[in-house]
Amino acid sequence: MYCFRQYFTRGFPFTWPKRHSRGIKLSQRYYGRSPRCKGRLTLRPMGTGMTLWRYFNAPGNVMFVTTNVVTLLGIMSYTTIQNMAREQAMQEYLEHKSFGDDTVDIELTQGSPRKRYRKENIKLSKNQPPSNCYAQHAKMSLFHLLYSFYICRDVASENEVRGSSEWKEELDDLQDEVPERHSSHISTRMFYHLWRSEFGQIFDNLSRSQQFHMPNWKHYPGSLQVVCQSLYDSELRTVADFIKFYKGVKQGTLKELLRAWFYDNMQLFQSTSDNDNEYFYRYLVQACENDEPLFNQYASIMLNPSNPRRRAFFNRRNQYSSASLETFVEVLKGNLRAAAGAVEKSYYHESILNLVSMLRTSCFLAQNSNGSHEVRILLPGNMNVCDSLPYPHTSSADRFACYKLVSENAEVMAVLGAISKLPS
Amino acid sequence: MKKSLVLYGPSKELLSADIRRGLFARCLNLEFDSLLNDVRKLPLDRLEESFLHLFLAKSVQHAHVPSVDYLWYRFVMGRKVLMVKPRLLCGIGAVALHGSKPFIPRQLCMHFEKFYGESDGLAQYHEELLRIKVESFAKSAGSSISFREKWKVFLEDIDRNVDETCVFRVRDFPYLAESAANADRDLLAQLLFEENKIAIKNRWTLPLLLNLALLQPRLDADFKIRIFSTFYETHKSLDYTDSVCILFQTLRDDVYRSTKLMQFLTERRISLPPLAAKYFMSGSSKHS
Numbered sequence: 191m192y193c194f195r196q197y198f199t200r201g202f203p204f205t206w207p208k209r210h211s212r213g214i215k216l217s218q219r220y221y222g223r224s225p226r227c228k229g230r231l232t233l234r235p236m237g238t239g240m241t242l243w244r245y246f247n248a249p250g251n252v253m254f255v256t257t258n259v260v261t262l263l264g265i266m267s268y269t270t271i272q273n274m275a276r277e278q279a280m281q282e283y284l285e286h287k288s289f290g291d292d293t294v295d296i297e298l299t300q301g302s303p304r305k306r307y308r309k310e311n312i313k314l315s316k317n318q319p320p321s322n323c324y325a326q327h328a329k330m331s332l333f334h335l336l337y338s339f340y341i342c343r344d345v346a347s348e349n350e351v352r353g354s355s356e357w358k359e360e361l362d363d364l365q366d367e368v369p370e371r372h373s374s375h376i377s378t379r380m381f382y383h384l385w386r387s388e389f390g391q392i393f394d395n396l397s398r399s400q401q402f403h404m405p406n407w408k409h410y411p412g413s414l415q416v417v418c419q420s421l422y423d424s425e426l427r428t429v430a431d432f433i434k435f436y437k438g439v440k441q442g443t444l445k446e447l448l449r450a451w452f453y454d455n456m457q458l459f460q461s462t463s464d465n466d467n468e469y470f471y472r473y474l475v476q477a478c479e480n481d482e483p484l485f486n487q488y489a490s491i492m493l494n495p496s497n498p499r500r501r502a503f504f505n506r507r508n509q510y511s512s513a514s515l516e517t518f519v520e521v522l523k524g525n526l527r528a529a530a531g532a533v534e535k536s537y538y539h540e541s542i543l544n545l546v547s548m549l550r551t552s553c554f555l556a557q558n559s560n561g562s563h564e565v566r567i568l569l570p571g572n573m574n575v576c577d578s579l580p581y582p583h584t585s586s587a588d589r590f591a592c593y594k595l596v597s598e599n600a601e602v603m604a605v606l607g608a609i610s611k612l613p614s
Numbered sequence: 615m616k617k618s619l620v621l622y623g624p625s626k627e628l629l630s631a632d633i634r635r636g637l638f639a640r641c642l643n644l645e646f647d648s649l650l651n652d653v654r655k656l657p658l659d660r661l662e663e664s665f666l667h668l669f670l671a672k673s674v675q676h677a678h679v680p681s682v683d684y685l686w687y688r689f690v691m692g693r694k695v696l697m698v699k700p701r702l703l704c705g706i707g708a709v710a711l712h713g714s715k716p717f718i719p720r721q722l723c724m725h726f727e728k729f730y731g732e733s734d735g736l737a738q739y740h741e742e743l744l745r746i747k748v749e750s751f752a753k754s755a756g757s758s759i760s761f762r763e764k765w766k767v768f769l770e771d772i773d774r775n776v777d778e779t780c781v782f783r784v785r786d787f788p789y790l791a792e793s794a795a796n797a798d799r800d801l802l803a804q805l806l807f808e809e810n811k812i813a814i815k816n817r818w819t820l821p822l823l824l825n826l827a828l829l830q831p832r833l834d835a836d837f838k839i840r841i842f843s844t845f846y847e848t849h850k851s852l853d854y855t856d857s858v859c860i861l862f863q864t865l866r867d868d869v870y871r872s873t874k875l876m877q878f879l880t881e882r883r884i885s886l887p888p889l890a891a892k893y894f895m896s897g898s899s900k901h902s
Contacts, residue, residue, distance in 0.1 A: 307642040320663035320695035400697045
């Protein structure tokens with residue numbers, strides 16, 4: 191380093207005393223006599239080369255430059271070897287990695303606090319796609335109802351109960367707790383009310399539904415076994431599913447129970463638009479002829495605009511929910527029948543008046559599936575909705591045709607005739 | 615007709631054990647993005663219940679908004695096959711609130727009502743869900759809806775439904791506080807001091823409204839002190855811990871006003887919460 195500095199600042203270090211005078215001379219030549227200098231300036235590259243050569247020729251400098259070159263070569267070769275080694279190591283690492291992914295993964299994730307889960311270590315439980323919460327709830331509620339109905343019936347019965355020994359044991363346990371039996375028979379309607387007041391709050395919310403599993407029904411009485419099996423197999427998601435289940439039940443008492451239960455739990459079922467459940471409504475209204483309170487409940491679906499159950503039975507066609515003339519006649523007949531038997535007749539008379547005015551004001555012509563015309567009755571409650579919508583019948587000609595069709599229906603005329611004979 | 619039957623008929627064959635294990639492992643390893651993509655492709659009725667529960671819980675825990683959104687709408691609301699525990703409902707609510715899913719909080723409340731409506735011991739979850747619902751409304755409606763409406767929603771949803779002993783703190787309602795910035799002085803004063811259509815049940819409701827007003831940086835200190843003192847004179851028995859803290863915090867650099875407020879408090883014998891004392895001391899020591 192010392193040598194370099196001397197060379198750049200002053201000239202030639204090792205032959206210092208001699209060169210000193212020459213240095214002065216040079217400067218004199220360049221700066222002192224400028225006019226003569228021009229010709230000599232062209233020789234300057236040669237002069238520099240000479241200078242370099244002279245510099246190199248000096249014995250100390252040869253060693254200095256050589257040392258520098260050797261050092262440089264040394265450094266270069268060192269880095270090259272280093273690079274090569276590193277590359278080789280990388281190569282080896284990559285080769286190693288391609289042999290097995292997992293080992294590297296483990297090395298990488300060992301430092302992280304999060305555990306890495308392996309597919310193979312996972313233990314699977316039974317594959318069970320979840321069932322609809324509402325359907326589960328309906329099944330749970332129905333099972334509870336049917337089971338308690340059978341238990342109650344058999345505990346109360348005075349005859350020898352037919353059934354398996356397990357079932358009898360269950361009955362015996364309960365019979366010990368019942369102090370005395372007042373009557374051996376409870377009406378189905380009564381039983382449903384008792385059941386609902388006793389256990390209704392269990393089924394108020396759906397929180398228990400996902401834990402429900404049907405118990406083993408092998409030891410139950412034969413008819414309950416059949417019902418349990420069909421309850422288990424049924425999907426019970428839509429109203430149509432329930433209708434199917436209902437039709438599968440053979441016993442009249444159970445059907446009665448199911449009818450009462452269905453009115454209270456209709457919100458659990460989805461109403462799909464692809465099938466028409468109005469026929470089931472007609473059936474229910476007919477079937478409730480001996481059960482006045484339940485009949486009133488079902489009839490209110492048609493009469494009361496705020497009853498949310500309407501969507502289950504009356505599909506909306508063109509945004510109006512309407513009932514067919516047949517349904518109308520059934521409800522009217524039921525009301526007449528109830529009015530005849532009831533002590534307090536004014537409720538039924540009002541319903542009958544409502545129904546007749548419905549027929550008078552809101553009937554319209556619709557095409558049924560066969561393509562022929564039929565009379566349908568717009569249900570109350572549509573009025574405020576359809577302010578913006580066109581009313582189905584507009585012309586008086588249409589209405590006239592409606593009345594004509596109604597008058598041709600002998601059943602309707604008979605029922606309407608019966609109204610006039612009502613004692614006021 | 616035949617085609618549609620083939621397409622929509624209930625699929626009987628279930629997923630293979632290997633695929634199911636893979637789903638579980640990826641869920642546990644928190645690979646939500648790729649997992650969600652794959653789950654979308656699988657038929658809905660073949661996913662098993664335990665996996666869906668795990669996926670929902672994990673995605674809520676790690677706040678993966680798209681997964682939560684998908685599972686909620688597909689399986690809880692749509693197919694109605696999942697029953698969500700109250701604690702997880704609150705988790706979903708928090709994710710939905712901060713992930714800007716404004717429709718979920720209302721549905722969470724509905725789900726809670728349907729499944730746990732009358733159950734005992736779950737009141738705190740119900741309160742939390744209602745809080746999320748109100749906050750979500752305050753957040754999502756933005757400035758298009760006035761503060762008056764948002765406050766009405768608070769009164770109708772929370773004050774009316776929640777037990778009277780429930781405590782409301784202003785720090786739990788950051789979005790409501792944010793939207794109170796749109797309210798002018800007259801509106802705040804009217805809501806605070808005049809009889810409104812909706813009767814107020816809870817004793818924490820009005821102090822909360824007062825605190826919402828005190829938190830607004832836009833309002834000047836004199837106005838804040840004035841409404842505080844006026845409000846105190848009309849409702850002496852309510853809790854003012856938060857109000858006093860907020861006031862001293864805003865007056866930290868204002869020795870004159872904070873000293874005067876201190877005098878007001880000592881005269882009325884209103885207790886000074888430690889935090890407020892700290893603010894007061896730091897403010898006065900800085901200037902002395």
